[in-house]
Amino acid sequence: MTTQPFGAQPMSPPQHPDDRDPLAWVAPLVASVVLLFLGPTALFLGGLSIMATDSCGSDCSSALTTQLSVIYGTIGIGGILTVAAYVVAWALPWKRRWTVVRACVAAASLLPPLLVVFLVFTLPAP
16 A cells, blocks of 8 residues: 555546537538539439440440449449448547548548549540
């Protein structure tokens, strides 16, 4: 048993100021607004991209068919990743130490729709 001198107080844990981030909602909200327009655009353009094969039928170039496969794979798997990243961006604790992670996850939720739009606009010639 240790004894303390008379009048000594036991050490208390250091007091931390409230580290709640008052702007934690900004990154997920910006991602929400951008996804509101970008998501349907990516789905619409990705769905219409198959029309690039109308002129060539089954004789299309392998570059075109490969890029169309990447577009549809990105719509499928990227859609799941977009929703997951979007939910994580809103669900992270609203503390200052999570600010950078929240912003990165919110930005990552935009990458699959952006990739689809980019791939649609850079389709190779049939």
